[in-house]
Amino acid sequence: MKKLILIMAVLPTIASFGQNQKPIHYPETKKGETADQYFDVKVADPYRWLEDDRSAETAAWVKAENEVTYGYLNQIPFRDALKNRMEKLWNYEKIGSPSKEGNFTYYSKNNGLQNQSVMYRKDAAGKEEVFLDPNTFSKDGTTSLGGIDFSKDGATVAYAISEGGSDWRKVIIMDALSKKIIEDTLIDVKFSGLSWRGNEGFYYSSYEKPKGSELSAKTDQHKLYFHKLGTAQKEDQVIFGADQKRRYVGGYVTEDDRYLVISAANSTYGNELYIKDLTVENSPIVTIVDNFNSDNNIIDSDGTKLFIETDLNAPNKRIITVDAANPSPVNWVDFIPETENVLSPSTGAGFFFANYMKDAVSVVKQYDYNGKLVREIQLPAVGTAGGFGGKKKEKVLYYSFTNYTTPGTIYSFEPKAGKSGVYAQPKVDFKSDDFESKQVFYTSKDGTKIPMIITYKKGLKLNGKNPTMLYGYGGFNVSLTPAFSIANAVWMENGGVYAVPSLRGGGEYGKKWHDAGTKMQKQNVFDDFIAAAEYLIAQKYTSSDFLAIRGGSNGGLLVGATMTQRPELMKVALPAVGVMDMLRYHTFTAGAGWAYDYGTAQDSKEMFEYIKGYSPVHNVKSGTHYPATMVTTGDHDDRVVPAHSFKFAAELQEKQTGTNPTLIRIDVKAGHGAGKSVAATIQENVDIQAFTLYNMGFKALPKSK
Numbered sequence: 001m002k003k004l005i006l007i008m009a010v011l012p013t014i015a016s017f018g019q020n021q022k023p024i025h026y027p028e029t030k031k032g033e034t035a036d037q038y039f040d041v042k043v044a045d046p047y048r049w050l051e052d053d054r055s056a057e058t059a060a061w062v063k064a065e066n067e068v069t070y071g072y073l074n075q076i077p078f079r080d081a082l083k084n085r086m087e088k089l090w091n092y093e094k095i096g097s098p099s100k101e102g103n104f105t106y107y108s109k110n111n112g113l114q115n116q117s118v119m120y121r122k123d124a125a126g127k128e129e130v131f132l133d134p135n136t137f138s139k140d141g142t143t144s145l146g147g148i149d150f151s152k153d154g155a156t157v158a159y160a161i162s163e164g165g166s167d168w169r170k171v172i173i174m175d176a177l178s179k180k181i182i183e184d185t186l187i188d189v190k191f192s193g194l195s196w197r198g199n200e201g202f203y204y205s206s207y208e209k210p211k212g213s214e215l216s217a218k219t220d221q222h223k224l225y226f227h228k229l230g231t232a233q234k235e236d237q238v239i240f241g242a243d244q245k246r247r248y249v250g251g252y253v254t255e256d257d258r259y260l261v262i263s264a265a266n267s268t269y270g271n272e273l274y275i276k277d278l279t280v281e282n283s284p285i286v287t288i289v290d291n292f293n294s295d296n297n298i299i300d301s302d303g304t305k306l307f308i309e310t311d312l313n314a315p316n317k318r319i320i321t322v323d324a325a326n327p328s329p330v331n332w333v334d335f336i337p338e339t340e341n342v343l344s345p346s347t348g349a350g351f352f353f354a355n356y357m358k359d360a361v362s363v364v365k366q367y368d369y370n371g372k373l374v375r376e377i378q379l380p381a382v383g384t385a386g387g388f389g390g391k392k393k394e395k396v397l398y399y400s401f402t403n404y405t406t407p408g409t410i411y412s413f414e415p416k417a418g419k420s421g422v423y424a425q426p427k428v429d430f431k432s433d434d435f436e437s438k439q440v441f442y443t444s445k446d447g448t449k450i451p452m453i454i455t456y457k458k459g460l461k462l463n464g465k466n467p468t469m470l471y472g473y474g475g476f477n478v479s480l481t482p483a484f485s486i487a488n489a490v491w492m493e494n495g496g497v498y499a500v501p502s503l504r505g506g507g508e509y510g511k512k513w514h515d516a517g518t519k520m521q522k523q524n525v526f527d528d529f530i531a532a533a534e535y536l537i538a539q540k541y542t543s544s545d546f547l548a549i550r551g552g553s554n555g556g557l558l559v560g561a562t563m564t565q566r567p568e569l570m571k572v573a574l575p576a577v578g579v580m581d582m583l584r585y586h587t588f589t590a591g592a593g594w595a596y597d598y599g600t601a602q603d604s605k606e607m608f609e610y611i612k613g614y615s616p617v618h619n620v621k622s623g624t625h626y627p628a629t630m631v632t633t634g635d636h637d638d639r640v641v642p643a644h645s646f647k648f649a650a651e652l653q654e655k656q657t658g659t660n661p662t663l664i665r666i667d668v669k670a671g672h673g674a675g676k677s678v679a680a681t682i683q684e685n686v687d688i689q690a691f692t693l694y695n696m697g698f699k700a701l702p703k704s705k
Contacts, residue, residue: 024072024661027064029650036583039605043583043618047650051588051643053635058646062635062666065649069630069663072691078701079690082490085701086682087113088429090486095424097387097398097410102154102176106131115141115677119148131179137161141677149194149202150176152257156229158194158202165634165667165676167191167589171204173229186233191222191590195252197278201228203239203251203260219590222249224262240264240274240285247593253278254301255392259324261298267596268476269514271296275306275324288327300347302369307335307352309345314338315511319345319352335371342479342510348390348397349415353377355385359439359451360481360508364388364399366415375418381406384481388413398423403482404455404498405435430489434458437482442501442535445527448516451508452501452532453482454541457492467496467696468542470533470570474503474525475554475597477514487685494693494701497541501532503558505597519599520610526561533562533569545571548692552576553640554597560616560648567626572692575616576632580644582615583608588641617644620651628695631664632684634676642666661695 031046052058073079094117096108103124110117116134137143146160146169157176160169171186171194192205203226207219223241227233239262241249246264248271253260260278262285265271270292277283289296294312301307304324311317312329316339320332336343341356341363351374352367362385366374379385383403390397397415402408410424437455444450460466469491473480480500488498502508505517505525517525533549536542547570551558556578563573579585579594583601586592592600601608612618620626629652633645649664656662665687667680676684693701 023659024068024663026068026653026662027061029061029653038583038601038608038612041608041612043612045584047647050646050650051641053642061646062668065664066666066668069665072661072663073665073687076690076694077699078693079686081701082690083682083686085493086486086490086686089490090678090682092426092428094426095410097400097423099390100394101150101157104131104154104176110678113678115679116144119145131176132159134161138163141679144676147192147194149196151196151199151202153199156182156199158196158227160189160192160194167639171227183229184232186227190219191248191250193250193252197226197253197260198257199229201226203227203253205241205249205251220247220592221245222247224249224251239276246272247590254298256301259298259301259306263297265593266292267593269596270294273298273308275327277324286324286327288322289329299345300352307347308332309343311511316341317343317510319343319354336367342507346387346389348388348392349394350392351415353388355388357479357481357508360453360479360502361403362386362481366418374415377413377418378420380409380411382482384483402484404437404453404484404488405432407432407484428486428489430493435492440535442531444504444524444531446524448504448524448528450501450503450528450531452499452535454497454499454536455488455492456497456541457495460497460541462540464537464540464543465546466542467491467494467546467548467693467698468499468536469496469548469550469692470499470501470529470536471550471555472501472503472529472532472558473551473553473555474505474517474528474558476505476594477507477511478554479507487689490685491689494689497536499532499536499541501528503528503532505554518597520607522598522610523614525558526565526614529558529562530566530569533566544569546696548572548574548696550574550576550688552578554579556580556640556645557582557616561614561619563627563629564616564619564621565614567624570627572695573627573629574632574688574692575629575645575648577634577640577642578616578631578644578648579640580616580648581618582611583618585640585644588643589639591640617647617651620648620655622655623657624655625658626652626656626660626662628660628691629662630688630691631662632667632688633664634667663691 034045034048091112094110098107104121106121108117119132121131134145146162148159169189173183189206196202224239225236227236248265250263260276262274263271273289273296297309318338319336321335341358344355346353354365356363364377387399407426407428412423441449556575559575599607631645631649633642652662
């Protein structure tokens, strides 16, 4: 690879940047008179009309905003050079872990720049053929594969597709041998897995189609259905959810085909757990857990013995065993007890694999079915390992390994011998040895120690002038673990620092860590993020003039809250698909299910005042110099509806003081992120980095030599 000169080489061009900035003429966004009453407080909502995603007015506003945004991006002189490098680096073959179904081995592959990865298969003789090519689903690459499951004998397959990034799916049933579609397509399926019962049919979940816009209307009664092959969807039997209203319901069949496992929840944390014996006709649904106070998941069964992953009385999770005849928690017995590190287990080849997270990196231990430790698996380096799953009869399993400087590699693993070998190693035009990651621990506002991994090119000078991307999430028990990204690789090649803190609200240290960033403690998350920025500045990795903050979804809320609380702290803010209107988030799609993390403004006056105190839409103040901001969203996002981003951008454009741009980039025919085409993903990352560097004062990318 050609050697790149650090961006810092072009610093002399920065001085005149501010003086040459052209004024931006934003579209006029009309203001309405809408207001809501919360207890004794009246709250104006002048941009409520932007919530109507079906109106011509909203469509015209989206078009006008995109014209301004792309007009701005088109003037950035190094945008094309950045795209060329991004595409070149992205253009390598990517292969997924294989799995056996019937007489075939299936795996995904992308030749480099294909918009969607292709599913291939090999027969027993090793002959390869394309099995399913999502690139043929639509001309523009916006229809993606959203899930797939095979019948027990591997002869029939059901797969889900997403159109335009929507969470609503269609399910197609196909003869796996001939690759011919054999039934009518199932429609209106949402937040669903697909799980076969033998060869006769499969379970799936969905909501009634909402009244009003399917992209934004509230959905709150999830149901589990069984589709029997050869019958129409209207005849599908409701298994669970008709009488018991739950926001999230899922069902899956144990590997031995004996039990249907049903999980039911009203929020993103805590679930009821049920089983149904499929070997007994008309068997009842048996309750295992009857409340929402813990997360519970049956990961395997052995005869009538159930193995359950749970955080009940174990914030870092444990595995217990119980007999299906008397499965209530009073009869649970520890199989793999809780430890000081968070557990994420899997099973395969007749073994359990306990994947522990220690300070956000992986430690994997192998156990037999008696709960005896077989070995700790030696991983290639410090980073993130995933996989170790498969059928009990398999002799070889597969796992992936990655970190911020190592492209994801697939390894084969022989559980009996404990031997690992490289199965698929990508050939990426990136010199990993030229870069390094360092984990530090910094102190948040209340004295809590927070870990952060900082990655950069070796030889970095701590002079406060390095462009730095601070990325965070901090919610919903989600853990940010080290993973390679082409976009981040390009950022670091150009002298950028990439920093990821393990904020409270995430899952890096278990349930207590998660709970410390929820409801009336949500401010802890923002304080942790602010303290991360202050650490990077104090240690001279960067300064406020060269700091960008970025996050998506709940991380978009994080960025929105941070930039409105401390606008002087960063130069650039990049909130993506964010939850920005915290007073109304629960009124859209399945948003009410996020109340475990956020609470709602209706809970109490105290909760209303707390939420309003950080809600990004409600904390944009006139006369404030906000950082250069590019909000990003998709017009088909039906998880965090784009109205959140629309209203936030409108507030910023109205109230921003100074010349820093406040733009919104709205992807058309795109959703919350999953299934986005490679072309669209590359362009979005190019635009984000170009916008960021340009607003830090850079007029050119470094020349290669």
